[in-house]
Amino acid sequence: MTGSGSSVFSPGEPRVTGSDRHLLCRLLDSLGKPPVRVALWSGEVVCDSPDAVATVRIRDRRTLWGLLVNPNLVFGDAYAAGRIEVDGDLLTCLEAIFEVMPLQTDSAWYTRLIHRVAHHRANTLTGSRANIHQHYYIGNDFYRLWLDDELAYTCAYYTSPDETLENAQLEKMRHVCRKLQLKPGERVVEAGCGWGALARYMARHYGVKVRAYNISEQQIRYARERAKAEGLEDSVEYIEDDYRNITGHYDAFVSIGMLEHVGSENYQTLGRVVDGCLTRNGRGLIHSVGRSRPEPMGDWIENRIFPGSYVPALSEMLQVVEPWGFSVLDVENLRLHYALTLLHWLERFDAARDQISGMYDDRFIRAWRLYLAGCSASFATGWLQLFQVLFAHPRNNNLPWTRAHLYMT
Amino acid sequence: MTGSGSSVFSPGEPRVTGSDRHLLCRLLDSLGKPPVRVALWSGEVVCDSPDAVATVRIRDRRTLWGLLVNPNLVFGDAYAAGRIEVDGDLLTCLEAIFEVMPLQTDSAWYTRLIHRVAHHRANTLTGSRANIHQHYYIGNDFYRLWLDDELAYTCAYYTSPDETLENAQLEKMRHVCRKLQLKPGERVVEAGCGWGALARYMARHYGVKVRAYNISEQQIRYARERAKAEGLEDSVEYIEDDYRNITGHYDAFVSIGMLEHVGSENYQTLGRVVDGCLTRNGRGLIHSVGRSRPEPMGDWIENRIFPGSYVPALSEMLQVVEPWGFSVLDVENLRLHYALTLLHWLERFDAARDQISGMYDDRFIRAWRLYLAGCSASFATGWLQLFQVLFAHPRNNNLPWTRAHLYMT
Numbered sequence: 151m152t153g154s155g156s157s158v159f160s161p162g163e164p165r166v167t168g169s170d171r172h173l174l175c176r177l178l179d180s181l182g183k184p185p186v187r188v189a190l191w192s193g194e195v196v197c198d199s200p201d202a203v204a205t206v207r208i209r210d211r212r213t214l215w216g217l218l219v220n221p222n223l224v225f226g227d228a229y230a231a232g233r234i235e236v237d238g239d240l241l242t243c244l245e246a247i248f249e250v251m252p253l254q255t256d257s258a259w260y261t262r263l264i265h266r267v268a269h270h271r272a273n274t275l276t277g278s279r280a281n282i283h284q285h286y287y288i289g290n291d292f293y294r295l296w297l298d299d300e301l302a303y304t305c306a307y308y309t310s311p312d313e314t315l316e317n318a319q320l321e322k323m324r325h326v327c328r329k330l331q332l333k334p335g336e337r338v339v340e341a342g343c344g345w346g347a348l349a350r351y352m353a354r355h356y357g358v359k360v361r362a363y364n365i366s367e368q369q370i371r372y373a374r375e376r377a378k379a380e381g382l383e384d385s386v387e388y389i390e391d392d393y394r395n396i397t398g399h400y401d402a403f404v405s406i407g408m409l410e411h412v413g414s415e416n417y418q419t420l421g422r423v424v425d426g427c428l429t430r431n432g433r434g435l436i437h438s439v440g441r442s443r444p445e446p447m448g449d450w451i452e453n454r455i456f457p458g459s460y461v462p463a464l465s466e467m468l469q470v471v472e473p474w475g476f477s478v479l480d481v482e483n484l485r486l487h488y489a490l491t492l493l494h495w496l497e498r499f500d501a502a503r504d505q506i507s508g509m510y511d512d513r514f515i516r517a518w519r520l521y522l523a524g525c526s527a528s529f530a531t532g533w534l535q536l537f538q539v540l541f542a543h544p545r546n547n548n549l550p551w552t553r554a555h556l557y558m559t
Numbered sequence: 560m561t562g563s564g565s566s567v568f569s570p571g572e573p574r575v576t577g578s579d580r581h582l583l584c585r586l587l588d589s590l591g592k593p594p595v596r597v598a599l600w601s602g603e604v605v606c607d608s609p610d611a612v613a614t615v616r617i618r619d620r621r622t623l624w625g626l627l628v629n630p631n632l633v634f635g636d637a638y639a640a641g642r643i644e645v646d647g648d649l650l651t652c653l654e655a656i657f658e659v660m661p662l663q664t665d666s667a668w669y670t671r672l673i674h675r676v677a678h679h680r681a682n683t684l685t686g687s688r689a690n691i692h693q694h695y696y697i698g699n700d701f702y703r704l705w706l707d708d709e710l711a712y713t714c715a716y717y718t719s720p721d722e723t724l725e726n727a728q729l730e731k732m733r734h735v736c737r738k739l740q741l742k743p744g745e746r747v748v749e750a751g752c753g754w755g756a757l758a759r760y761m762a763r764h765y766g767v768k769v770r771a772y773n774i775s776e777q778q779i780r781y782a783r784e785r786a787k788a789e790g791l792e793d794s795v796e797y798i799e800d801d802y803r804n805i806t807g808h809y810d811a812f813v814s815i816g817m818l819e820h821v822g823s824e825n826y827q828t829l830g831r832v833v834d835g836c837l838t839r840n841g842r843g844l845i846h847s848v849g850r851s852r853p854e855p856m857g858d859w860i861e862n863r864i865f866p867g868s869y870v871p872a873l874s875e876m877l878q879v880v881e882p883w884g885f886s887v888l889d890v891e892n893l894r895l896h897y898a899l900t901l902l903h904w905l906e907r908f909d910a911a912r913d914q915i916s917g918m919y920d921d922r923f924i925r926a927w928r929l930y931l932a933g934c935s936a937s938f939a940t941g942w943l944q945l946f947q948v949l950f951a952h953p954r955n956n957n958l959p960w961t962r963a964h965l966y967m968t
Contacts, residue, residue, distance in 0.1 A: 551895070
């Protein structure tokens, strides 16, 4: 049960007891006995694994006991604070853990209780603004360091796994436009446009008029400047407003990576907006992180990274379209594409480490690396999915006969 | 409101009254004022439409009043009995009606009540056998007259709309096999195999071993004979049993057009069977008629054509896969392909009319034509959908990188 002790004793920490070791072993059992070595604050390795891919160091007793109460939140916070460290590659370590963790989270009653009472930030009109502000206030300069040139902050589409991130983001936009069958002169509305890359792409390559909504003032400002610089200001209109305030009639509705911020309590509202703005031959596409079954969010991601977020199962996503009678035409799962996108982001983040260190403290950087690596590992091991759902009015027969057109070069 | 009267008076029927006319107009209003002419038993045309595509003749007052209580069941029964007739093309007439009918069935309370108390045939192990017997007892000779050579009695896949039915059924099987990524030597289980065409195709073209289940004794007998004649008896095993009794472990699970007979109350049971029989790298495909939102069955189809059947919305289909944590990889809607398949069946049915007349009475033939034309019109006008749902274990990463392989020639 106990491995070779070392002399790395955290100063001020009490001696490791039998209860500490017992609790750690129970924790590792409940995680499916991942192939990682765990060292406690004394340096003592508990429950060593012969095929360990990394060593996780727990620096104090408070962290160990906290992991038992709320493993998800405490691991994230302690890792960010340096009270948990990983010797070895963080992504490899997380993939090894996620690969064996039981996919059905049958968490203890106190964990579920803690999750329930944890501060859920409601997605009212002002709540959404605060939630989005928390993640994107960080500023364009930060994201520019590790996103692609177009600042696409959503899953890319790699026609092959060795494609570059830059190309894969362009391919994603092309894939979406082909699915939507955009035709010159059509009107498109985009809900949650980020820094506006897709809107510009649609206008430039498909000759459509786009109105793109976003509640992040910084992103909208960037998007407007860039559209102007690229001579697209007549065909793309960026509107700083909530998706609930969309007006007008459109031939296509598109939303890439916004649904995660909408909250399941608002899916019917979003559906009503889509129903109200799409013409009879209109098409819609919603692209969102998903799950293989309905499940609560991880506390750390929900509280520290994306407040107010919720990741739906496909059946839950359909609550946006089914009540309005839209016909689902196509669902594609791009899970492995998001694992690769996140890996590329993490590599670029690490490459820009010096610049980022000049802007943010170590806790921020550790938290951000954990978020990127943790999400990549989650997509790679089936904890997260990425669904693109294409839909249309059920009586729209003006549809391509097969999906072969998506794959023509 | 009233058109030109004619002298075609049904003998014995009472004179048409103002109430009759009023009720008919109300009925047509509730149907969205379809562009059809309706003539009553006197020959009098009520609510004539300038762009009428056909004339519907209602032969007696009982039928008219019955239509108000349960339009779906009474139309079907009365058409089969010749108490309703259509002058003009039946399919064109039904498409014109379905095209304008409000898609949200907001039926009257008494209609919903009648639907609830209508005899629903439970899909217990013996109930399913009786239900399936009722539709398929008709016999192989009948189906051979108007299905393709392989006797595929499910939606075909047309790579282009001018493809023949024979080819499109082969293309459907190829499309399914490509989605499932079958490899030589793999084991496949099929739930609800009909006359066994897909099982033979998989064994012949993909070198897999297939166990195919079906509770129709006639179909199983035909399938076995044909596999033997084609030298496939070593690779295909047809089992006369219920999907609930599937045993063994398989690399792929496939079910084409069985889910409609399963009943939503058994979706979790079906999911448990799939979960129990698929290996860790296993893939599954379920192909089923669907709807754009959850909705009760039409009484006529449910009671006269497919007892015990239920057509699910996509969110309901997902109840087969989500509780077991399967990851949905791909959903494709082939609605227009089924409209075309059914049109081809109807054309062949009509071409074989003389032979069928020698086997069945006029009521049977009229009911069957209404079923084929009605379903084709339903798919063409968005009342019905056809979903192919591909799924896999959430940790199966042995997946094609994109769907381009489905479209290589």
